[in-house]
Amino acid sequence: MPEKYWPETVILWGAGATKSLGLHATNELMRLVLKISKKDFSFLNGKDEKLSNAFKKLIVEDLIKDTKISKIYDLKALEAIISTNDKLNMHELFTMLDQLIDNNMGFNAFLHGKTQFLRAERVQAAKRCLILIIEELERFSIQNTPGYTDREKMEPYYQFAKILTELMIEEAQEFENRGYRRDTRRFYLYSYAIISFNWDPIILWNLFNAHKEKNQNPVKLKDGLKLQLYDDFGTQISSAQLDGNESGIWYVTDEPQCKGINDYNYPSRIIRIGKILFPHGMFGSRICPECGKSIISFAKKWNRLSTEIFGPSILKPLQKNWRYTTQKEKIYKRGAIECPYCGQITYPYDMTLIIQSLSKKRSVPTLEELKTEMGLLMKNAKHIVFAGYSLPLDDIMVKTFFMSSISGNDKNKLKCTVINYDEEYRESGWLSGNNILEYVKKSKNNSAAECIENICDIFPLENIRVNLSGIPDVFMEDGKCSKKKVMDLLYPEEYFKEGFPIYRD
Numbered sequence: 005m006p007e008k009y010w011p012e013t014v015i016l017w018g019a020g021a022t023k024s025l026g027l028h029a030t031n032e033l034m035r036l037v038l039k040i041s042k043k044d045f046s047f048l049n050g051k052d053e054k055l056s057n058a059f060k061k062l063i064v065e066d067l068i069k070d071t072k073i074s075k076i077y078d079l080k081a082l083e084a085i086i087s088t089n090d091k092l093n094m095h096e097l098f099t100m101l102d103q104l105i106d107n108n109m110g111f112n113a114f115l116h117g118k119t120q121f122l123r124a125e126r127v128q129a130a131k132r133c134l135i136l137i138i139e140e141l142e143r144f145s146i147q148n149t150p151g152y153t154d155r156e157k158m159e160p161y162y163q164f165a166k167i168l169t170e171l172m173i174e175e176a177q178e179f180e181n182r183g184y185r186r187d188t189r190r191f192y193l194y195s196y197a198i199i200s201f202n203w204d205p206i207i208l209w210n211l212f213n214a215h216k217e218k219n220q221n222p223v224k225l226k227d228g229l230k231l232q233l234y235d236d237f238g239t240q241i242s243s244a245q246l247d248g249n250e251s252g253i254w255y256v257t258d259e260p261q262c263k264g265i266n267d268y269n270y271p272s273r274i275i276r277i278g279k280i281l282f283p284h285g286m287f288g289s290r291i292c293p294e295c296g297k298s299i300i301s302f303a304k305k306w307n308r309l310s311t312e313i314f315g316p317s318i319l320k321p322l323q324k325n326w327r328y329t330t331q332k333e334k335i336y337k338r339g340a341i342e343c344p345y346c347g348q349i350t351y352p353y354d355m356t357l358i359i360q361s362l363s364k365k366r367s368v369p370t371l372e373e374l375k376t377e378m379g380l381l382m383k384n385a386k387h388i389v390f391a392g393y394s395l396p397l398d399d400i401m402v403k404t405f406f407m408s409s410i411s412g413n414d415k416n417k418l419k420c421t422v423i424n425y426d427e428e429y430r431e432s433g434w435l436s437g438n439n440i441l442e443y444v445k446k447s448k449n450n451s452a453a454e455c456i457e458n459i460c461d462i463f464p465l466e467n468i469r470v471n472l473s474g475i476p477d478v479f480m481e482d483g484k485c486s487k488k489k490v491m492d493l494l495y496p497e498e499y500f501k502e503g504f505p506i507y508r509d
């Protein structure tokens with residue numbers, strides 16, 4: 005018999021969810037890349053001076069004048085490519101670069117009255133440069149003072165993570181009362197999952213910290229065993245040990261571990277896990293070019309406001325607190341992370357950032373595995389929350405993937421919540437039925453309306469509810485994250501009749 009229990013609520017976490025922190029959506033990133041290529045640095049105004057100067061230095065000095073760096077990350081080639089058409093969007097640019105690279109083809113750019121031919125190697129280096137700039141831009145944007153994010157802006161996300169943590173503890177206690185077996189998914193799997201289409205690890209880092217606080221001071225279940233909460237990435241990812249002094253490989257917790265630890269014959273502690281997937285890759289993660297393992301850098305210390313979770317920058321002042329730890333890392337620097345498996349040095353261009361792109365050849369096993377897992381989560385969900393994720397259905401890959409993964413789900417039962425942002429409808433509360441249609445009709449050509457229209461194409465209208473106050477406001481009340489609102493967001497009573505904790509028959 006196939007596994008019966010899956011997370012009931014699946015949250016699709018998109019760029020809109022972290023906009024309030026200063027992170028950019030892809031269209032905004034593209035606009036900034038275009039500006040950078042024209043040496044327009046007006047977007048640096050108002051930011052910390054040290055950071056701004058460092059960012060400028062990266063672009064005008066290191067990426068242009070440093071003979072070694074400029075060859076690896078070819079900014080001039082990237083500029084030549086995008087200057088031929090400044091209407092390119094990020095999807096098209098990635099797809100075009102991938103197609104050229106896959107076919108080992110160069111690029112002809114007509115510039116300043118003559119053609120300039122870029123050989124295939126330079127196209128490859130242009131793509132590396134694009135990925136690097138995206139990463140550096142996002143790392144730069146999130147920093148308030150060098151090395152740290154803004155405490156006030158981050159607070160709602162931290163509180164949200166703490167409430168999710170509390171809910172998963174309550175769920176454990178109730179599931180125990182109901183007699184769900186601890187070594188089965190029915191007990192150990194969280195009733196929510198997160199699929200992040202963002203490259204930033206903000207939600208993950210907040211959850212890690214919230215879980216850690218509870219794990220250090222754990223609730224005890226009835227027989228006195230300590231309850232601890234972890235996250236499952238949907239694929240095996242490892243890092244060098246955080247905390248400890250000994251070198252060694254540290255693994256993210258997964259289901260086999262849950263089964264083993266929760267084994268009734270060997271009682272030691274009880275763990276639960278939740279799925280959190282990054283199908284488009286994540287800053288600070290790398291695929292080792294030698295052994296092919298998937299690794300992640302994490303931070304060197306547990307500071308929830310530290311930007312270290314974004315991984316090392318190639319320029320020290322852009323990630324001030326990063327410490328290279330191994331001997332090799334100290335020699336190579338420039339964003340180096342040593343693979344804990346084979347000792348090979350990985351660089352920022354070993355990061356597998358993708359945006360859904362039509363190029364089929366570019367398959368990375370880890371990402372393929374995540375895609376499968378993501379499909380299963382969607383297929384088995386009872387409630388899907390579009391949290392600032394705009395569902396770009398003009399991208400045919402996204403559309404076909406969505407349609408095929410929920411095609412096996414009974415659409416009359418599958419419920420859907422859309423959180424988006426529209427200044428004018430910020431205080432309108434929940435929209436449903438005709439109010440949604442009316443909104444879409446009135447607000448033509450606005451991205452929120454487009455997103456909602458796309459979702460109405462897939463889900464029956466009566467199963468959709470929409471809120472336009474955005475994240476984090478949708479779960480805030482009097483300046484604080486409200487537990488009641490989080491519960492209503494994830495487990496609304498109109499969808500889950502028995503309320504929270506969810507019933508698992």
Ligand SMILES: [Zn+2]
Nearest residue numbers: 292295343346
């Ligand atoms: Zn390796």
